[in-house]
Structure formats: C-alpha cells, structure tokens
Amino acid sequence: MNIPVNPGDRYDVYCAACPTRMVLDRIADKWAMLILGRLARQPVRFNQLRREIDGVSQKVLSQTLKRLERDGLIARAVFATVPVTVEYSITPLGETLNDAVAALRTWAETHIETVLEAQRRYDKA
Amino acid sequence: MNIPVNPGDRYDVYCAACPTRMVLDRIADKWAMLILGRLARQPVRFNQLRREIDGVSQKVLSQTLKRLERDGLIARAVFATVPVTVEYSITPLGETLNDAVAALRTWAETHIETVLEAQRRYDKA
DNA sequence: CCGTATCCTGTCAGATACTG
DNA sequence: CAGTATCTGACAGGATACGG
Numbered sequence: 001m002n003i004p005v006n007p008g009d010r011y012d013v014y015c016a017a018c019p020t021r022m023v024l025d026r027i028a029d030k031w032a033m034l035i036l037g038r039l040a041r042q043p044v045r046f047n048q049l050r051r052e053i054d055g056v057s058q059k060v061l062s063q064t065l066k067r068l069e070r071d072g073l074i075a076r077a078v079f080a081t082v083p084v085t086v087e088y089s090i091t092p093l094g095e096t097l098n099d100a101v102a103a104l105r106t107w108a109e110t111h112i113e114t115v116l117e118a119q120r121r122y123d124k125a
Numbered sequence: 126m127n128i129p130v131n132p133g134d135r136y137d138v139y140c141a142a143c144p145t146r147m148v149l150d151r152i153a154d155k156w157a158m159l160i161l162g163r164l165a166r167q168p169v170r171f172n173q174l175r176r177e178i179d180g181v182s183q184k185v186l187s188q189t190l191k192r193l194e195r196d197g198l199i200a201r202a203v204f205a206t207v208p209v210t211v212e213y214s215i216t217p218l219g220e221t222l223n224d225a226v227a228a229l230r231t232w233a234e235t236h237i238e239t240v241l242e243a244q245r246r247y248d249k250a
Numbered sequence: 251c252c253g254t255a256t257c258c259t260g261t262c263a264g265a266t267a268c269t270g
Numbered sequence: 271c272a273g274t275a276t277c278t279g280a281c282a283g284g285a286t287a288c289g290g
Contacts, residue, residue, distance in 0.1 A: 111218065
C-alpha cells in the first residue's frame, strides 16, 4: 500500500507511518471511540466520564484522554475553581473522525447477525 | 450505548456483545484489514500472502486467517494437489466490510497532516 | 476533584522447531 | 506447501495508594 520499492519487490505493507494504520491503531483502542462518541454529545468532566464509561480504570482513562488530546481530537479546558474543574470536549477534527467511524457502526449493526451466523456454522465443524 | 438500565443509572457502555465493539475489535487487529484488503484484489495462497504482508509471522497469519474465515469474511479453498494448495479469497460479506473501512482510509489520508501537526504542537508543551 | 506512581498480572506476538 | 506446538519476553491494563 505504501512505499512501493522496485517492480516485483515486496511492498512494506505494514508501515507504522501509513496514515490508515495510524488511525486504525488509534480507534482500535479499547476505549478511545467510546470516549470520543461520548464527548461528541457534549463536553464532560473527568470523573463524570469515568462514571459513564463503565469499566475504564482511572489510569487508562487518563492515558487515553492524553493521547486523544495530543492528536487534536479532543480539547482539555481547566477552570481554576476549588477544587479544580477540568472539562473535556470534542474538537472539529474529532467530529470528522467520529463521523467516519459512523460508517463502521452502520456496517456493524447491519451485518452483525450474518457474522454471528457464520461463526455458529464454523464452530459446528 | 447498549443495555440501558434504569433512568439515572449508568449504561454499560463497554459491552463486549455490542456489534460496533465486535467489529472494532476485529478490524483493530494489526493485520486483519491488510489481509482483507489484499484478498479484495484477488484470491491468494498462504505463503504468497505471507510474503506480501511483510512482517507477519506464520503463526499470526494463520490465526488471523482462521478468525476471518470464522467470521465469514474470507473463504478457504483446498485443492488436492501434491503438495496441497490452499487459496484464500474474500467473501461478499468481507467486501462490504472492506468498503466500510474505506471511509476511514479516506479520513486518514485527508486528516493525517492535521493530526501530525497537532502532535508536534502538543509535544512542544 | 483530577490526576500520577507503583506494582502486579494475563495476554499475546515473535522465534523456533516440527509435521502431513 | 501449509500449517501446528511450544516457549519466551514485552507490554497493556487493572488495582491500589498517594499527591497537587
């Protein structure tokens, strides 16, 4: 897909720098898309998010938020209240990604039954 | 997203049975989409695939193919030659998934520069 | 309230060797 | 050619405790 070498040569098909690969690695994350989807609805604070995304640990939530922020997909706003208030929100860029993922959601909902059926058939044999 | 409980209760937002989650887990795999994309072009044999998907180990390729076959996304055909010939091909179902992922590829190619730029800015601070 | 630091554990990919 | 079997190390993720 990326970086063709010479005719007949192999392609370095798994290229960490490949855009598609990078994005896939991102959304592949167990929690990232859930968080992004939640923030797409409205901004929310850390512990609120922690409660709503059930099952995520504090550490992993923190890590994931940091990564998403680094990628410019979400924004972090700090308010100097006592105690401090931190609010996370989705960015315009994050929204475009969220839209793109919608195609997958649609696929999933449309075809999941077919997949499950295929699994049952496979497991019989 | 799934399984609302009582008003005011938390939602079990990470639900392993959630269709979107299942599909995400599938394509999240490091190699699955590369393999599916390759098979979308034309059927191919095991070792041929192994050579083309550079960097994948025999074991992991085997595992991934098995999983994709189980999900009904690819098909495995055995020919009783000597030595035996095995050909993998994409199924119609697999093609629809491949199409859905195209939306992500497009997003990636369109926005990767913005993401990289955001990362550089973040890393400065 | 919003995290970081530390430890611990299970999972999984890679390497290697072997089989029909 | 097309895999399986086994071992190993790296690493992600959870639990817990603590700090700004």
